[in-house]
Amino acid sequence: MAFDIEMIKKVYAQMGAKVDKARSVLNKPLTLTEKILYAHLAEDTNEAFTRGESYVNFNPDRVAMQDATAQMALLQFMQAGKDKVAVPTTVHADHLIQAKVDAAKDLATAKTTNKEVYDFLSSVTSKYGIGFWKPGAGIIHQVVLENYAFPGGMMIGTDSHTVNAGGLGMIAIGVGGADAVDVMAGMPWELKFPKLIGVKLSGKLNGWTAPKDIILKVAGILSVKGGTGCIVEYFGEGAKSLSCTGKGTICNMGAEIGATTSTFGYDFSMERYLRATNRHDVADAANEVKSLLTADHEVYEEPEKYFDQVIEIDLNKLEPHLNGPFTPDKATPISKMRAEASKNGWPTKVEVGLIGSCTNSSYEDISRAASVAEDAVKKGLKAKAEFSITPGSEQVRYTIDRDGMVDIFKKIDGVVFANACGPCIGMWARMGAEKQEKNTIVHSFNRNFAKRADGNPNTYAFVGSPELVTALAIAGDLGFNPLKDKLTNHKGEQVFLAAPHGNELPPKGFDVEDPGYQAPAQDTTNIKVAVSSESDRLQLLEPFAPWDGENIIGAKLLIKAEGKCTTDHISMAGPWLKYRGHLDNISNNMLIGAVNKFNGETNKVKSQLTGLYGEVPATQRAYKKEGIPTVVVGDHNYGEGSSREHAAMEPRHLGVKVVLVKSFARIHETNLKKQGMLGITFANEADYDKIQEDDTFNFIDLKDFAPGKQLTIELIHTNGSPELIKANHSYNQQQIEWFKNGSALNLIKKQNG
Ligand code: F3S
Secondary structure (H helix, E strand, O other), X not given: OOOOHHHHHHHHHHHXXXXXXXXXXXXXXXXXXXXXXXXXXXXXXXXXXXXXXOEEEEXXXXXXXXXXXHHHHHHHHHHHOOXXXXXXXXXXXXXXXXXXXXXXXXXXXXXXXXXXXXHHHHHHHXXXXXXXXXXXXXXXXXXXXXXXXXXXXEEEEOOHHHHHXXXXXXXXXXXXXXXXXXXXXXXXXXXXXXXXXXXXXXXOOOOOOOHHHHHHHHHHHHOOOOOEOEEEEEEOHHHHOOOHHHHHHHHHHHHHHOEOEXXXXXXXXXXXXXXXXXXXXXXXXXXXXXXXXXXXXHHHHOHHHHOOEEEEEEOOOOOOEEEOOOOOOOEEEXXXXXXXXXXXXXOOEEEEEEEEOOOEOOHHHHHHHHHHHHHHHHOOOOOOOEEEEEOOEHHHHHHHHHOOHHHHHHHOOEEEOOOOOHHHHOOEOOOOHHHOOOEEEEEOOOOOOOOOOOOXXXXXXXXXXXXXXXXXXXXXXXXXXXXXXXXXXXOOOEEOOOOOOOOOOOOOOOOOOOOOEEOOOOOOOOOXXXXXXXXXXXXXXXXXXXXXOOOEEEEEEEEEEOOOOOHHHHEOOHHHHHHOEOHHHHHHHEOOOOEEOOOOOEOOEEOOXXXXXXXXXXXXXXXXXXXXXXXXXXXXXXXXXXXXXXXXHHHHHHOEEEEEEOOEXXXXXXXXXXXXXXXXXEOOHHHHHHOOOOOEEEEOOHHHOOOOOOEEEEEEOOOOOOEEEEEEOOOOHHHHHHHHHOOHHHHHHHHOO
């Protein structure tokens, strides 16, 4: 499972010169973020990029994928005609394991239920040089932190909480599968150069306060949108006083403020963690380039000059927080929770406390939570609420078990779930959730949107540190403030819970019997990627057909979508997630959430073949069968939301030829281009109103498709003469080649010979 020390050394060897160049180009001292970004530019350039404006190509060092998103990404990668991934890559089987009984039983069930997905992932990773962390090995972000993250590195991952690796001084960013495919295939990866938020931490955490409280406080200050388009860089004495895994928790929840990512400068806590996780050579290499792995000292002296926004938090004064319900930025200090709950009518009886997840399952987290549980048991208390622990990795689980913590949790009737996402992603068979009763749970995860954990819209979920969650589960009371309040034990005595204590790292070292890692095969000749033609969850992809070089004539309107049309409207999630690896099956959700302008309804469009109204996917399949091209028309910011590539692949697969909108969300526009689709915008927005339900479209100068040149569309209305409108596009020459070849992957394959 070796991380690639040679790759890391290469990054460090080149970093000094690249950082010096960036400093002279920008003519100012550099933040850590700028150092890492400029050290990973795909092209050698003298350009000083504008934060928040410039689009820049980068070469990330690593790719990580979880099992839900990896399926389509790897099916696509197989289309690129490569023998091996271009950068070190891992896949982690963590999202598909449902928490129900306990780790052993739930894991066994998952291995049966998801067998075909796991067999596919195991074979495809082995064939293409990708490391595979098998079901039960752990949650992607914890495993990455333990094995792969390194200071100054750049990583992309197909999961929003990839940002967790910022705890080890990386720039680690969550992306869609299409981006991962590009990087695995050796293409650069594009990002809008982010703005910078500096968070200065002074003082030191004490008593009940934990790293989690820092990010809960930051979320309260910035809100769920406050970090959008920004990288958050933490610094100051307070930052140095935090453990590496504590830093990971803070960076992890940077996703909850919309930040591109977050990071910390290299310090002794990171060195300790690298050595404890058996990466002495990475620590030694990082120590040699220390000055490159933090911001220039001038930045720390006058941060306002170098960041777009600066926030200061005094850790001495920080209180434990609980954020929620229903949104992670609703921050309430624990001392105010009782009053807030009664003011807002939040149920105060805590039904379940859940600790762990990718956000908070370090040895330190678990040992502090265990200290609370142990103290409670000693003082004659039991947990009033149900209690569960989701370890982030087998290494953590094995070590906390060895060190007696699992036994402590069992004394308060705690259940250890599998090392997997489980309740955090809603893979939790919570008894009685279907009754949809109003109730409260507390957890140390990151997201607490309605229905997230148990599918019940009436579950009020609050996010707190593992130690606070443990205390609240013991008290069974949301308003319990362990700093001030006493609890009554079985003898009727009033007792305080002692403040938590723990170990940053295991005093006896980490240990594990079977980490659950499968290395890629050395000889791949006989490896066949396991995809059954009978499967309804997986389907090998066929390359999309290249453009025939002709104008598109006689295209029919499939739908004119009105208002918001996000990637969720185009390719709905929920039950459809199951089909993420099966393009034809998941295409049955295509545009079913989009509102038809002509009747105000969803999933009801007129077929020009029959004159009847029907569901969007079925209507489109009928056009495809007849070989009739179609057009989807949309409003502003079409395709906003996630970077889900299915939203571009489905229409392409079902034969839609053109998406014509007032404006695109940029990522979706790029995804359409990558899939060989024509994604264009009205030159005159008001022309949207000219599109009628029975229109036919002729793209009469597509043969002259060229960068910067408008396209002309001839609209044939049923009741009138043809009308000409103009469309703009943003295709550059390379992207036009994608269109001509049928997709970016087709082009890569062709270039590979
Ligand atoms: Fe999994 Fe929840 Fe993290 S879904 S990756 S444990 S945010």
